[in-house]
Every structure is written in C-alpha cells, then in structure tokens.
Amino acid sequence: MLGGKGANLAEMTNLGLPVPPGFTITTEACRAFLEAGREPAGLRAEVDAHLADLEREMGRTLGQPDDPLLVSVRSGAAFSMPGMMDTVLNIGLSDASVAGLAAQAGDERFAWDSYRRLIQMFGKTVLHVDGELFEERLEAAKRAKGAASDLDLDTADLRTLVAVYKDLVAKEAGEDFPQDPRVQLDLAVRAVFSSWHGDRARLYRRQERIPDDLGTAVNIVAMVFGNLGPDSGTGVAFTRDPATGKQGVYGDYLANAQGEDVVAGIRNTVPLAELERLDKASYDHLLRIMATLEAHYRDLCDIEFTIERGTLWMLQTRVGKRTAEAAFRIAAQLVDQGLIGEDEALRRVTGAQLAQLMFPRFADDTGEAAESAAAEAPVRRIAQGIAASPGAAVGRAVFDQETAVRWAERGDRVILVRRETNPDDLAGMVAAEGILTSRGGKTSHAAVVARGMGKTCVCGAEALTVDPVQRRFTAPGGVEVAEGDLISVDGTSGHVYLGEAPVVPSPVVDYFEGHRSAADDEPDGLVGAVHRMMAHADRSRRLLVRANADTAEDAARARRFGAQGIGLLRTEHMFLGERRKYVERLVLADSDDGRAAALESLLPLQRRDFAGILAAMDGLPVTIRLLDPPLHEFLPDLTELSVRVALAEARGDDRAEDRTLLAAVRRLHEQNPMLGLRGVRLGLVIPGLFAMQIRAVAEAAAERLREGGMPHPEIMVPLVGGVQELEIIRDEAQQVFAAVAAETGLDAALLSFPVGTMIELPRAALTAGQIAEAAEFFSFGTNDLTQTTWGFSRDDVEASFFTAYLAAGIFGVSPFETLDRDGVGRLVALAAEEGRAARPGLGLGVCGEHGGDPESVRFFHETGLDYVSCSPFRLPVARLEAGRAAV
Numbered sequence: 001m002l003g004g005k006g007a008n009l010a011e012m013t014n015l016g017l018p019v020p021p022g023f024t025i026t027t028e029a030c031r032a033f034l035e036a037g038r039e040p041a042g043l044r045a046e047v048d049a050h051l052a053d054l055e056r057e058m059g060r061t062l063g064q065p066d067d068p069l070l071v072s073v074r075s076g077a078a079f080s081m082p083g084m085m086d087t088v089l090n091i092g093l094s095d096a097s098v099a100g101l102a103a104q105a106g107d108e109r110f111a112w113d114s115y116r117r118l119i120q121m122f123g124k125t126v127l128h129v130d131g132e133l134f135e136e137r138l139e140a141a142k143r144a145k146g147a148a149s150d151l152d153l154d155t156a157d158l159r160t161l162v163a164v165y166k167d168l169v170a171k172e173a174g175e176d177f178p179q180d181p182r183v184q185l186d187l188a189v190r191a192v193f194s195s196w197h198g199d200r201a202r203l204y205r206r207q208e209r210i211p212d213d214l215g216t217a218v219n220i221v222a223m224v225f226g227n228l229g230p231d232s233g234t235g236v237a238f239t240r241d242p243a244t245g246k247q248g249v250y251g252d253y254l255a256n257a258q259g260e261d262v263v264a265g266i267r268n269t270v271p272l273a274e275l276e277r278l279d280k281a282s283y284d285h286l287l288r289i290m291a292t293l294e295a296h297y298r299d300l301c302d303i304e305f306t307i308e309r310g311t312l313w314m315l316q317t318r319v320g321k322r323t324a325e326a327a328f329r330i331a332a333q334l335v336d337q338g339l340i341g342e343d344e345a346l347r348r349v350t351g352a353q354l355a356q357l358m359f360p361r362f363a364d365d366t367g368e369a370a371e372s373a374a375a376e377a378p379v380r381r382i383a384q385g386i387a388a389s390p391g392a393a394v395g396r397a398v399f400d401q402e403t404a405v406r407w408a409e410r411g412d413r414v415i416l417v418r419r420e421t422n423p424d425d426l427a428g429m430v431a432a433e434g435i436l437t438s439r440g441g442k443t444s445h446a447a448v449v450a451r452g453m454g455k456t457c458v459c460g461a462e463a464l465t466v467d468p469v470q471r472r473f474t475a476p477g478g479v480e481v482a483e484g485d486l487i488s489v490d491g492t493s494g495h496v497y498l499g500e501a502p503v504v505p506s507p508v509v510d511y512f513e514g515h516r517s518a519a520d521d522e523p524d525g526l527v528g529a530v531h532r533m534m535a536h537a538d539r540s541r542r543l544l545v546r547a548n549a550d551t552a553e554d555a556a557r558a559r560r561f562g563a564q565g566i567g568l569l570r571t572e573h574m575f576l577g578e579r580r581k582y583v584e585r586l587v588l589a590d591s592d593d594g595r596a597a598a599l600e601s602l603l604p605l606q607r608r609d610f611a612g613i614l615a616a617m618d619g620l621p622v623t624i625r626l627l628d629p630p631l632h633e634f635l636p637d638l639t640e641l642s643v644r645v646a647l648a649e650a651r652g653d654d655r656a657e658d659r660t661l662l663a664a665v666r667r668l669h670e671q672n673p674m675l676g677l678r679g680v681r682l683g684l685v686i687p688g689l690f691a692m693q694i695r696a697v698a699e700a701a702a703e704r705l706r707e708g709g710m711p712h713p714e715i716m717v718p719l720v721g722g723v724q725e726l727e728i729i730r731d732e733a734q735q736v737f738a739a740v741a742a743e744t745g746l747d748a749a750l751l752s753f754p755v756g757t758m759i760e761l762p763r764a765a766l767t768a769g770q771i772a773e774a775a776e777f778f779s780f781g782t783n784d785l786t787q788t789t790w791g792f793s794r795d796d797v798e799a800s801f802f803t804a805y806l807a808a809g810i811f812g813v814s815p816f817e818t819l820d821r822d823g824v825g826r827l828v829a830l831a832a833e834e835g836r837a838a839r840p841g842l843g844l845g846v847c848g849e850h851g852g853d854p855e856s857v858r859f860f861h862e863t864g865l866d867y868v869s870c871s872p873f874r875l876p877v878a879r880l881e882a883g884r885a886a887v
C-alpha cells in the first residue's frame, strides 16, 4: 500500500534513522482516483490533516512567506517502474516565499536556485512542458555568463532564469506556474497518480506482467537542502560493491547540489570515501547507518542521502541491484556472516545471473589482462550502447548482410553494424559474430533476433553515426571506423571497442569443466560462491537434469556439467554428410531389396554412433529419438537440382539417376514440411527405417553389455498424435529387441528397453491417457508443442512479427524462450496428470529449449515432472533453478 519507497522510508523512520518527516498517500487512493477520474472523497481532508501534522512538527506552514515549509512529491509503486512520474522537489516556493527562504537560510542565491529548479521540474513533469526547452534556457544563461557549471550562475542570473522559465511555462502549458503552494501540491499529487497510466509505464507493466491495477503511492516529504553551500551536498551509496559484492564504502557524492544532480552528471562527483575528508562526522554517521540497514535488510542496500549544513538525512533505501557476480558473492558472504541461511542464499541468486557468468568476457571488464592488452594493440572504448544479448564478440566491421555472408564464408569474423536491422538482414546476422546497431532498444529487431540466436548484440549505441552507403561509422572524439576495421562488442556491458579486445574465458565455465576448483579461488571469490550455491541446489532439488546431446563429446561434457542422463539424442545428424547418399538410395529404392540394402549400409554407422554415446553415459539413461525431420532435408535442393538436370539435358548429357532423383525430390516436396511427412509418420511410411534405428540401438547396447557396461537406452518416438501410431512402432521395437537377444544370446530381459513418446502435438496432450497405455515415458517437446499450440512457425516468427508483438506488449518474452504457462503449460499439466492416471509409473520429462530456461524450470518442478533436459551449456542453470524451485 505504501509502495517500495514509502514502505522503506517508514521502515527507516521506525529504525530511528534520520528521515525528514513526511507522509505517504497509499496506492488505494491512487486506484480510487484512476477509477473515478478524480480524487476520492476524503482524500483532501486526510491530506489536510497530515499536512497540518507535518507543519506542526516543522514549525512552519507549506509555503509560509517568511519561512516556507517545502516538500518533495515523490512517486513510488510496489515495483520500481520506468516511465512513471519523477519527483518534484521544492514544492511550496513562490514569488512570495522565495524571499522568506532566502532570509531564513541567509543565502539568496540558494533560494533562487531552488525556485528555478521547482519551476523546471514542475513544468516538465506536472505541466508536461518539454524538458529540453528548460535545458536550452539554462545552457543559454550559462553561455551568456561564460559559466562552466550551474554553480557559476549568481543570484541575478537565477532571478532572470526564473522569469524566463515562467514565461516558458505560460507559453507552452497555456497557464501560469501556480503561485498557491497547496495548488502546487495537489497538482503534483494528481500528476503522480496519472503517471501510472503513462504509455511507457503501461508497456513496461504489460511486458513484465505487473498487474495494471496496483496504482502508485505518493510520498510527501519535508525538504532538506544539499544546495546550501559547500558544507551541504547529496549522494548515493551502496553498503557493498554492487559489482563485486565486497563490503565497504561505495558511492558518489556531490557537494552543494540537490536531487538528481549527482546521477545526472552535470558536475563531477567525488567518490564517497572523499566525504571522510570533507565532513568526518557525517561520514561516520553514514557508515553507522549503513551497518544498521544491512543488519535489518540482511542484504546489500542502496541509499540516497543529503547533508544539509553538516546534518545527515536519509532520503531513500532499498535492497540494491547488483551484478551477477556480486549476487553470488554476497549470498555466500551473508551466509558466512550468519545473516541468512543457505536456502535464502539460494533464493537470492538466479539462473539468469549464472548464465551471464558463463559467457566469455573482455578482459577490460574484469581488470584482468588489461596490461597485456595495452602492450599489444591499442584497444579503445568508443561507445556505450544497450546490452541486448550477452557475450564478447570480435570481428571486422561490415555494413550490409551480403558482405557479412561473403566475408564469413571466406573465414573472416565479422560484426554486422547497422542503424537498425530488419528481416532482410537475417542472413548477415547469422553469419556475424555479433551485431551492433545505433538505434533501438531491448525489444528492437536486432535485440530480439540476436537473443533468439544466442548471438552477441549491442543495440542503440546512439553516439555512433552509421553510414551504410559509405560503409563506415563515426564515434565521438573523431573516431572513424571503415569496413574491415576490427571492433569488439560486449553484449553483457554494452561497451563497444575499437580494435581486438582480449577475451578471457569465464572462470565459472572453467570450474564446471573441472579446470578450476573452489579451493584455488581467493577467499570470498566468485568460483567458491558458485560452488556453494550449486552444492546446495543439488542437495535441494527434486527435478533431475539431463542433457540434449548428440555426440560422445557432448555427452562427456554434459556429464562434467552435471547431467544425470541424456534426455534427447537427436539422430538426424547421423544422416548427413557422407551418409546422405544412403538416404538418397533409401528414397529412390523401387524394391524392398533396394531399400533393405540402403538400410543395411546405415546400420553399422548408427550402431557405432550409439555405442560411443552409451559408453560416455554408462550407467545413466539415454533417450534416443528416432528420425524426426522431413526426409527432403537430406536430399538436394529442388531448385538447384532442377537447374542441374535442365542444363544437363540441354547439353544432351542427361543422366537417368538425376532425373529419378529429381522426380523423388518433387514427390517429397511439401508446402508445409513441419506439418508434413516427419516424425512417426516417416517410420510408418518408410518400411524398415525405424526398425533399423532400433536395431542399431539394441546391438550397440548388446555390445556394451558384453564389455561389462551398463547401457540404459530409451527409444523415443517423435510427433505422435494418436496412440495407434505409437502402438505400431512399439510392437516393432519389441520384435527387434527379442530378435537381437536371440541373435546375441543375451537375456531378453536385459535387452528390453523402454519405449516412449514425445508429447509435442496438442492432440497428444489431449489424449495422453490413451497414449500412456502404449508409452513407458513422455518427454514434452515444448518447442514443437509451442509451435503447434500457438500455430506459429518457430523458424519464421522471430524474424517476422515477434518484434511487433514484443513492442505491443502481447508478450514480454518469446514463448519459445519461456514456456507459456497459460496455454502450452496447461497442455503439459493435463498430459502429465492424465498420463500418470493411466500408468502410475509413467516417466515424465521435458526436452525442449525450455528445459534450460529459469522460469520454465520452476513450472516443470511445480507440475511434478521427473526431469528437464537441455543443452549441456544450460545444465548448471537448470540445476540451480531446480534447486531454487525446491527451497
């Protein structure tokens, strides 16, 4: 009800900390205002009463001409929200009271500075006058005076500026700046209420799924003044380093300043440690308060404070934002300090933070290796953009997609630089190491597509002027970058460098790989902290984690990263390269014998693939998916082949095989291959194909058994929509198992492996009870299930209309990234429940990308699945999130 800011102000007041007196109008009042379009009955009387209390406590009234009480009016919802109204300071000043303020403070300049600030802030945020117009006039006043900073403007200058501002307000807003202090207050409160429905605020809420009807609180706080001379000032502080988590004094301080000056960069701030020299008593007081806050909130806090003539005032605190590294280190430190338990520590770190720590980084950002970088080539930071998709990418600047593709093909690493991207740039984005744009935010096309591809991207680097025609861009300070010049982009920090910035591998990945242990780390170091959080997550989680892995190397890495089996082994890559010719023969075979011969050639190759993986995953389950993609993907491209045949015919050199192949490619060509002849349909239409794969599995397992291994393959049938499809393949599998047992003389029980199915069609989910009669396990293929449930093609949407969808707030994040609980999630829950009802021991897992997505892992835990399966690199994230979901 009090909003974050109001609640924490009240909390600090209750702790006995020096907070200027004030009161908070609750979110309830805001909701009532928004509903009725006017202030709720009773609000005025309540504000009157609380204002009277405040005035009594302060010993003067709002705007009192000879000694005015001034207040700030500050918004503050339960969630901090960009796009809502800022704060208005110095409410209560007017032509009449400015003289009183001057007399009381004994400082005329200060009073006029406060007044011009009020008109500026009020004009901009309450009366909606373009803020730039005020800035322009302030700049003009400084120029006229030859002043370097606002401090060089004297009383007369500020008086003139006030007059200029008042004219500006009258002209732009069509009404005079209100002189009645109570009118100022009421209008400011109303503006805070209304800002809840600002466009940016709405969009932000829609994307973040923050309910639209919460409303904001309004804090009315007696002003204290940091602009009362050199013994006053304003600052921000953190109780720990938000970058590394180290406890200490971190922050910035600006003497003789008010409000946002310290973050607005209008003058140079000094490090907070300087305050000890400037004002030792206030500094010591601040440190004591920081200790109190840490003990109370049991976490890193950030703080806004003001010193008025040697007296310290606390204006805000909250549990502070921090980098991923600091999050882990602070969680571990707080456990050691006895402030929180291990469960709480685990709740305070996220899978998204862990994922960030696993990207390679530029040395510059860690401080490591900075010297060697300086010694080699000069690497210079030239711009800062929006960190849209993490990673560290180095390459040659290229300005169009054709060049990107051409240069990448000849082996160059390239960075695609554009003003903004659109779907036509897609091939270039795929070819590039990274993407850099000068326009657009986190939901721009470049950002969305790059994140989808896991590609490094910095967008909206507005200081860059990109000229695609001249193939160059310029950066501030006369930097010119031409096509072919090396640049580096850091998608984690948003930094852009000229030259090849040295990349350091992630110490966290080194740790997961087993190249570095927590014991090697500095005390309180990152690796030690990650190690402890992972250990607690592994102890706590109920969900098992498996990997999506297709090769023995992937399987081995997956094991190092903590995989408890393979949840998805795709077999399609086993039909590529050299082996395409067998697929061609299989498709072209016009007799059973021909088909059998082609399958016969594939069998030993497949057996070898499976044996390698079963060995790497010895003792753990390996779920092998039978061939899924449409066969045409393994055949030549229709257009290319048509041209080849036509040319050959024209030359009179026409080869019968090519013509037959072309006919087959035509026959297999589909308008909508993802909804076509694929998955179990292939197995049913091409006799012997699935049986060959199943035999390869069984024979590889038999081989492992004879060598003393413990193979646990599971056969998974893709794209089943009805139980009848599955029954046919299951019967076929059982015959193959029995045959291989008989041939090898092994016990039939040892060679009978589970047969299950993917649940990736809505019909499969809806008929899960029937399908479970024939399936020993389900694995939710949530990529296809999302595609088939929403009816969007996952290969096309990211590039075509998702940008528009994200911008319109239809979803905050792609449903291919985070599982859509309301739709796809219901199908998963239904299938899990009805499947288990039909077959109590039914195994349940997930093998879509969602298996490694933090939000989705939580859902799978809540739905009671047995495991999630994801790419090896995402395993630590899945383990951590499974642990977090359980504590």
Ligand code: ADP
Pocket: 020, 071, 072, 073, 074, 075, 086, 087, 089, 221, 222, 223, 224, 225, 226, 234, 258, 259, 260, 304, 305, 306, 315, 316
């Ligand atoms: P934000 O949510 O943008 O941080 P705040 O309401 O915290 O907005 O106000 C911004 C800044 O204005 C504060 O950090 C503080 O410096 C200044 N400020 C707000 N209220 C007061 C006050 N009563 N006295 C002095 N300064 C204030």
Ligand code: MG
Pocket: 304, 316
């Ligand atoms: Mg603030």
Ligand code: MG
Pocket: 628, 718, 719, 760, 781, 784
């Ligand atoms: Mg699928």
